[in-house]
Amino acid sequence: MVKVIISLLAILLSCHSYALTKVSASVDKSLTMANESIILTITADDDVNANALDTSALLTDFIVGRTSVSSQTSMINFDTTRTTTWNTVLIPRSSGELVIPAFDINGFKTQIITINSLAANESATSNQQDLFITTQASATDLYVQQQITLTVRLHFAAELKRGSLSEPSLVSANILQIGKDQESESIIKGKRYRVIERVYAISPQKSGDMILKAPIFSGEIIIASARRSNFLSFADTKPVSVVGDDIALTVNAIPAQVSGLWLPSELFALQQEFQPAPRKFKVGEPITRTITLTAVGLSEEQLPEINMQVPQGLKVYPDQAKLHTGLNNERLVSQKVVNFAIVASKAGEYQLPEISIPWWNTVTNKAEIATIAGQKIIILPNADIVPSTMQQQPPRMNLENPTTPKVVENVIIQQNSFLQWLFLALWLLTLLAWYITAKRPFKPKQANSETNTKVNNAHLAILAACKKNNGELALACLLPWARYQSQQQSLDNNQSQVLTTLDSLHDYFNDPALSNAIIELQQSYYGKNPSAWSGNKLSLAIQALNKSKLSKSSEVDISINP
Known part of the structure; x- marks a missing residue:
């Protein structure tokens, strides 16, 4: 009997025909603002291939985010229904009236949808934003290879379940995140937001007018669900995406009058420090001269080498340079610290030559030179160190006042015959080892030549x-x-x-x-x-x-x- 019932069910299911009859399109809101996301939902009343939807027509007016596809099959009183649903996240590229065109799904078309995208500065939408991004650049008019900072702040008033923030993009530029994300809270027009701040260092490598593309945030927020029970309430998630405002940059080429090293910076300074502090030192005692180079708007890799020349009579031993990078008032500050150990071999007065590095002032648009003036140091004799000339002089005899000659005593040194025989045996063994080695065929080493x-x-x-x-x-x-x-x-x-x-x-x-x-x-x-x-x-x-x-x-x- 059971087999008969199963066979009848199979026949009924096989006789039932499924075919696509209708597709529809909808959005979660028809009023939005620029750079804020909406969700486009397209539903087909049949099991349709996931690749049947082509969203390329939306790329003109929208930034198209990720698309999720789901299929559902249900059976009620032997009546089977199947649906295929596409959810696509869209971000309007501009304000105004935008049109979502009709989509063709296996010969059936959806209806056309019109939405209104309001500008970010319109007060009518100021209280509608639960999620938005702000971007701020430290400079928009800069030189090639000059570093600026881009501060990106993600504001959200809703509860995030998950999300990711992409990097900004600029053609022919080096982009590097500085430090870790900073999290804080802010109240904007009476609404409390959590803020995640991220800072990037951007260095364009090509001149011209460029557009710095803002990062895009994609994630999911938790929303209250309409499904309720007597004991439990449920929460659903909603995909969201938001993008910041793009920034127009003017990147100037290297000025024609610059022929040497190109160092564009807002501030470029050289400082020195002596240890010990007094300007009078002693022969043989090490003197530490610390030179610090500070530059605003340059990376560690762009900082030049610091070389120090010394006059004859002094020797200098430089240490490995120490590099530091940080932020100060939203400006990228790089430092190079080099310690030079100076040792004097004789007393005297020495003149250390000046140290100068040319650079370009991006504030005044002029070439300048950072300089450490020449330094005079005095080396005093050191009583603890005997001059080498005195150590090499042989003792002199006083012929004018000869002293009484000393009695010469004969000292007899007894030699140990055992040690003599031991040294003789070792010498013979050395001769034997040399003879054996000399008889071996010589094979020239080729490792170095192969390596070179x-x-x-x-x-x-x-x-x-x-x-x-x-x-x-x-x-x-x-x-x-x-x-x-x-x-x-x-x-x-x-x-x-x-x-x-x-x-x-x-x-x-x-x-x-x-x-x-x-x-x-x-x-x-x-x-x-x-x-x-x-x-x-x-x-x-x-x-x-x-x-x-x-x-x-x-x-x-x-x-x-x-």
Whole structure:
């Protein structure tokens, strides 16, 4: 009997025909404001393929967020119904009357929907915003490679279940988040908001008029549900998205009068400090001179090298530079602190030369020079240190007043015969070991030559960028290639130098061809009149440096182990 009932149910279900008969469209609100999201819901009364909905027609007037698709099947008194629902988050791109066009789902079209998007400054909507984003840039008129800060604040009065905030975007720019998110509360027009603040450092790498795209927040908020029971009340979630206002930027090219290092900054200062504090020091005692470079609107990587020259009679030993970055009044502030240990070998008066670094003042639009004036220091004799000339003088005999000659005593040293035989045995063993080693066939080591002739990935990458005339890729590969060369040089002479900026490459390699090629590359991309770049000169300079290094490394002295 059970089998008969199951068979009848199967026949009834199989005889029932399903077909799409209707599709409909709706929005959760017809009055919204610019940059605030609405939810478009499209429902089909059948099981339809999820890819049947094409939302590309909305991209002109809306920012289209994520789309969720759900299917539902229900059976009541052997009557089966199936529905397919699409929920799409939309953000109006502008204010005014906007039209959501009709969508075609398997030959059936939805109705056209008209919504009104109000501007953010209209008072009629000031009390309707539960979620919005504000953006603020520290400067909108800036120079290429000058850093500005973008402060993004997410305000929400509803309870968030989950969400994510995208990064701002700008063509040909370096964007980096500074620090961690800060959370606070604020009351705006009598409404309490929770505020999440995030700060970005933005450095454009190309000049011109640009649009800084604001970040987009996408998430879900908790809303009260209409479903209620005697004991429990339920809560539903609603997808939301919101975008901040875009910011127009004017990025100026490097001024024509700037020929050297390009350092655009609002404030650029050099300071020094001596330890110990007095200006009079003693021979042999170390003197610590601390030089601090502070720059507003520059990153750590852009800070130049600080070099100190000393006159003869002084020796200087620089420490590794310490770098710091932070925010002060919504401005990015970077610092470089270098300690120089100075040691005097003889007493006297010394003049330390001045230290000067040219930079560009972005407030006054003028070239300026940060300077530490020359410093005079006095080195006093040190009674605890005997001069080397006195240590090397032999004792003198006083011939005018000869003293009574001392009685010469004969001292007999008894030699230990056991130690003599021991030293003789060790010497014979050494001769035997040398003889055995000399008879072995000599095999020259090839590890160093193989290491030197091995082409590293950074070398191949920059040559490939030069061959493709890709200047941006060449700029990105220059420092990794130079650091590899510096590491190889440190293995040869046990001296290491940290290369952090393109300016440090000129002093390190001291190669005019390479310097001219780097300057030409920077001018073609960052100059006042950008032009097409050819990587031939840079490729030839790098290959010439590599060839000279290989020729030096091949001249290896062949030594025989004793």
